[in-house]
Amino acid sequence: MPLPEPRGERLAAQGRLPVERVALVDLLDRMLACGVVVAGDVVLSISGIDLVRISLRALLVSVREADAIDGGMRHDGVEE
């Protein structure tokens, strides 16, 4: 019988996802709310965060459908 893995190790291993499998919603959490933004010089910068959040909600259905087609892939990219 294999020794049970310490939980922390398992968590860490599961955390290391390849770039292309990072969940879009996690990416947007960071990219839209954070990151360096220097107002003033910037011609265009997305500050309409709420606008995007609202759109995301509207678009959820298509995400969920796409996921279903991909087959058993959760949003965080971990295979079930």
Add this chain to the structure above:
Amino acid sequence: MPSDEGVYLYAVTRAEEHACPEGLTGVSGLPVRSLAHRGLAALYSLVSLDEFGEERLRRSMEDLSWLEETARGHHRVVEAVARVLPTAPARLVTVYRLEQQLRDLLDERHDGFVAVLSHVAGRSEWAVKAYAEPYESAPADESGPEDDRPGLAYLKRRRAGLHGREAAWRRAATRAEFVHEVLMSVAVEGRLHRAQDPQLSGREELMVLNGAYLVDEDRADEFARVLGDLDGDGVTVELVGPWAPYSFAVLEGEAARGAAP
């Protein structure tokens, strides 16, 4: 530079040899360039303002496939650079009119960028989410004259269920606060993002913690272990990372907007 082109900024890093990995492509598959000034380097692409102009962008941001492709292109560049050098990621879709403006940026905000880069050097961001464990409703009350007034019994059960669910959620939220506190004893800095809607998170359970933690690279294993030990007791935890320090690249005087609930 043609007037219909803009400058899409991905990140600022230290001007070193590997600042811009060769063959790297960003948004719209465009090549990534590097502009070095006073020891800093800005990584950017020249983009068409047809695609990244304000008007068009308002529509594009509603288009999930465009948004995803752009976010992934942005992320690819940030990740590639963050693997080798301390990196301050820029917010998604930060577009300047001229390359000269990047030089001005590196000049005017030089000290701020240097401070951010040394703050994130040797550290990574870890995303931690905690979900309230699904609420198990109590088994139906078998005592009492249920047969007489089944409607009332149903209402009672239902009320008890709602009550229990709310209490369970409150317990989970308290537990999540505790999880955050414990993680902060290992992390250098922490930041709470808005909890994701169950539809967005793709999970039925309510998210009670959506945190980002800046952790020293040599304490990453410890951080994961500590979190692992906190799993249970009303919440299920999830760890994703390491990330480039998106949540911690904040220039002094330019507080990040929109993250706090």
